[in-house]
Amino acid sequence: MTEDKITKEIILDDFDDFCDECKNEHESVSQNLILTGFKICESCRISKTIFPI
Numbered sequence: 001m002t003e004d005k006i007t008k009e010i011i012l013d014d015f016d017d018f019c020d021e022c023k024n025e026h027e028s029v030s031q032n033l034i035l036t037g038f039k040i041c042e043s044c045r046i047s048k049t050i051f052p053i
Helices: 003-014 028-036 042-050
Strands: none
Touching: 028 042
């Protein structure tokens, strides 16, 4: 029972709205996490698409 609770807490911690690239808070971070698996904001996602390096 405690493993389930710990797992749920870890999963919920992933849904904060802070971008891994620029460290800014934005609502698109959790949306991109669900869609692509990366915690990046829309601005960083576009810049990574245009300049992939």
